[in-house]
Amino acid sequence: MTINDPINDGHVPVWDMPTRIYHWGQAGLVTLALVTGFLIPTDWLNIHVIIGTLIAMLLVFRVVWGFFGSEYARFGSFIFHPRRVVEHLNSVLERAPAPHLGHNPAGAVMVTLLMVVVGLMLASGYILLGGTYKEGPFATVFSYASGESAGSVHTLLAYGLIGLVLIHVLGVWVESRLSGENLIRAMVSGVKRQTAAAPAWPPRSARPLTTGFVLTGIGYLIAVGLVWSLRQPPAVPRLAPDPIYKAECGGCHWVYHPSLLPAATWRRLMTGLDDHFGEDASLAPERAAAITAWLTSHGAETWDTLPAHRLGTLDPAGPPRITTAPFWKRQHSHIPPAIFKSIKGGPGACDACHTDADSGRFSFRRIDRQHRLLLQPPSPKATP
Amino acid sequence: MKQVTFLALTTCLMAFAVSDLRAAEANPARDAIMAGLGAEAKASDPAFAGFSPQRGQALYGAKSTVGKPDTPSCTTCHTADPTQMGQTRAGKEIDAMAVSKTPNRFTDPEKVAKWFGRNCNSVLGRPCTAAEKGDFLTYLIGR
Structure with missing residues (x-):
């Protein structure tokens, strides 16, 4: 036929x-x-x-x-x-x-x-x-x-x-x-x-x-x-955190990737350690200086990632809190507060859900939904 | 060759065993810190008659309204029971404060100075006195 x-x-x-x-x-x-x-x-x-x-x-x-x-x-x-x-x-x-x-x-x-x-x-x-x-x-x-x-x-x-x-x-x-x-x-x-009519040529x-x-x-x-x-090298170059930065800052919170804030904001943050998000986090001057030098030389300006480009919209006069950046708020606006409450450290613990947070990439493909969607009861240790 | 490895391993194990025994007993570095605090307390108050674990416990559990509002008490992060693991406000675990649980607690003078410096200001809004520090450590060494 x-x-x-x-x-x-x-x-x-x-x-x-x-x-x-x-x-x-x-x-x-x-x-x-x-x-x-x-x-x-x-x-x-x-x-x-x-x-x-x-x-x-x-x-x-x-x-x-x-x-x-x-x-x-x-x-x-x-x-x-x-x-x-x-x-x-x-x-x-x-x-x-x-x-x-x-x-x-x-x-x-x-x-x-x-x-x-x-x-x-x-x-x-x-x-x-x-x-x-x-x-x-x-x-x-x-x-x-x-x-x-x-x-x-x-x-x-x-x-x-x-x-x-x-x-x-x-x-x-x-x-x-x-x-x-x-x-x-x-x-x-x-x-x-x-x-x-059928076409002039044989079909x-x-x-x-x-x-x-x-x-x-x-x-x-x-x-x-x-x-x-x-086989290409990673799209976001891996940068091991400075040992002093990791030891001092990582003792209390997630070791924030330096690309998340511009150099000027890092500098401002490091000069206000006596009132660091509600706590005194003072450091020996030489250690603070070493951390400041490392953070400011690897600030947002030196990265080509989405957070490095977008979190920079942080109000330069407000607190250097990443979770107050308009871009951060927009991206997380649909996440129920109960999920943040279930995370040890709350919304500032980026690595709780972002499995590539340590690289600074924060790809939408690297979000740990198991963690986010399985509500965990608040830790009994966190007594007020 | 095998014998050398065996010897090295045994020596290492013995060294660990000895250091472990020491940790469970009095620690010279910690004793030195306590002695320093004792001398300082005596210097500022000639009537000073030794540290008190009861005063230390009271200080550990006290609620302060003077310091930073997010950290009203030591228990905010270290929990009411010092033999339990604590947690920073940003979610990192803190080793138990009780020396029975964390044997190397209070053996690094720099660390002790750093955290008293930070946390007395955060909780009490002022530096701690040598007497307060000594009471506090005495309580936790006994736990």
Whole structure:
């Protein structure tokens, strides 16, 4: 059976199974990606990253299938002259669009735009993940600034994508109404009414074996890239804490990473040790001087991480308390106070939940939810 | 070669055993700290007649309204029972204050000076007198 053989009642197969799986998979995953991207707090963003990775896999497959799939899946079957696109839109306005078995010219522009925008969102998303969060395959490649720029592009494209999806659905609805054929059902069953002439060229059939070879090749290249990225030095250079800093400050609280405060704030903090967050933490002058020197030479200015860039918004006149930084508050605003109460040391004990806190990275992928979500009774020792 | 290793191990073990026995008994470094405090107390008050574990216990459990509000008492961090582990306000564990539980307590003069300096100011809002320090340590050495 070739692709345009009528199936008894005048219907012909148009959308092959892989194209349909791609279409609905993409529709579902893009919806999930938009919902998670806009609505969930940053610390749950790993779900969004996983969804994005699944979309990337689907899109890579679809691009290959665009060359080796069956007739109407091939990019070659829906390249139209811009004039044809205008003609088609005019015919829609006249309520008499010419029938098309595959994509009509306007639909072709839409699916191309959707694929390009999704592709650009994947690219900007991975740059954002690498540059800003120091995670993923590009963690060592992009700077924080690049990550933030990519983040702005990612957001703008997301709004654009919502617009495109709405126009796409509207277009399908209008075409279905005007042609009398339910195009949504056609994308489920894969068959369409034989209303248009078959293309002038003999319909091409799918080449699954070639597709398999090409996908294996691409998979190999991606695997090589991943191995390369895993062999890179850590995206956030490891810095062992100064021994005096660790001994003196770590005796009472978590050894705060020096990237969490700018040098000037560290200096201010170290000059006020006689009233250190409600306690006298005075040190011998030479030890205090050694700690100040180490902290100020490794302050936020010398790091390219998210906390180093964002916690610097701490009010320079207020107490140098990291948990009062607007960025800190925003990131933790949805966490119930009971969870902080259950943590020994409260919200200032960053390492209670952030398993990569000692590196200064604070990735949303390294949060110990077991600890956070299993409420522990307050320690009986903490009697007032 | 094996014999040398065995000998070295045995010597090490014996050394540990001896140091352990010493820790359980009077510790010369701690005795020196106590002697220093005694001399200081005597110098500031000729009527000084020795340290009292009862006064030390009272000081340990006293509530102060003068010092920093977050630390009204020694028990804020060290708990009411000095044989228990304490916890700093920032969540780090503190070894029990009682020498019976933490044998190397009060054997490093610098450490003793540092923490009396910090914590008397935090809790009482003033430095402690030598008599207070001596009472305090006497109480905890006896626990």
